[in-house]
Amino acid sequence: MDKAVFDLLYETYSSTIDDIISSNDTKIDTFSHSLKLSSCMIEFIDYLRQMPVEILEKKISHKDVKLFVDYIKNLTLTQYDKLIVMCWWHDIGKIKIEKAILAKPGKLTEEEYVEMSKHSVYSADLLKKFGFDSDIIATVFFHHPKNFSEKKIYALLPEISLLEITDIYTALREPRIYRNRDLSFEEAVKLLNEELAKGLGNPFIEVFSEFITEKENEGYDIFQKFKNLTVKDIIEKSMHYIHKNQVSSLPNINVHTTL
Numbered sequence: 478m479d480k481a482v483f484d485l486l487y488e489t490y491s492s493t494i495d496d497i498i499s500s501n502d503t504k505i506d507t508f509s510h511s512l513k514l515s516s517c518m519i520e521f522i523d524y525l526r527q528m529p530v531e532i533l534e535k536k537i538s539h540k541d542v543k544l545f546v547d548y549i550k551n552l553t554l555t556q557y558d559k560l561i562v563m564c565w566w567h568d569i570g571k572i573k574i575e576k577a578i579l580a581k582p583g584k585l586t587e588e589e590y591v592e593m594s595k596h597s598v599y600s601a602d603l604l605k606k607f608g609f610d611s612d613i614i615a616t617v618f619f620h621h622p623k624n625f626s627e628k629k630i631y632a633l634l635p636e637i638s639l640l641e642i643t644d645i646y647t648a649l650r651e652p653r654i655y656r657n658r659d660l661s662f663e664e665a666v667k668l669l670n671e672e673l674a675k676g677l678g679n680p681f682i683e684v685f686s687e688f689i690t691e692k693e694n695e696g697y698d699i700f701q702k703f704k705n706l707t708v709k710d711i712i713e714k715s716m717h718y719i720h721k722n723q724v725s726s727l728p729n730i731n732v733h734t735t736l
């Protein structure tokens with residue numbers, strides 16, 4: 478193992494844990510969000526994988542439905558692993574956002590929102606510097622598709638829609654500094670749909686709603702799978718997807734917020 482790379486990743490990742498946002502008794506940090514998100518992602522992927530192809534085809538809404546079904550059904554162990562890794566790193570760019578914006582208890586101004594929405598670009602930039610696989614970088618770059626004007630984002634990489642939908646839902650089920658109470662399941666689902674409607678039409682809306690409703694009814698916690706992982710575990714696993722001297726090329730699309 479390359480110790481210098483390990484140390485660099487460890488130091489960067491640890492700083493997101495130090496950067497805990499707190500207000501009253503509410504504490505949330507990028508680290509716990511990422512662990513919950515990776516758990517939710519894998520539970521959802523497993524749910525999709527056990528579904529017969531003919532049913533899955535009917536539940537995914539996109540003109541290139543085959544692209545998404547093929548991705549799910551032919552998922553390799555490496556792709557499965559990469560989905561977990563991209564969840565862990567997707568918000569790392571928040572370390573470049575001013576604390577005053579990140580920890581603001583109220584609604585963000587238009588200007589602050591624009592700044593905040595750049596975190597996905599900052600994340601991708603950091604991952605590019607570290608030499609992560611290009612599909613991890615590109616997915617992280619686009620993980621908030623509503624901030625981009627490009628209409629074909631979902632068809633670029635199926636991972637983008639998966640990361641978007643699981644990320645929004647995970648955030649809705651967490652305590653947040655700008656929210657003074659926990660949301661009920663019904664409220665979270667309603668907000669998830671409203672949030673996705675601002676985007677470009679996530680292909681998994683229907684099947685994801687079914688998945689979370691089923692798990693909620695069973696009383697099954699979809700956020701617990703990876704909850705005991707340490708930063709060391711995360712870095713060790715992530716290092717499989719770092720290649721020395723790899724120069725990743727990001728798609729040439731300008732950041733364009735919808736505001």
Ligand SMILES: [Fe+2]
Pocket residue numbers: 567568596597620621
């Ligand atoms: Fe994000």
Ligand SMILES: [Fe+2]
Pocket residue numbers: 510567568644648
């Ligand atoms: Fe996130």
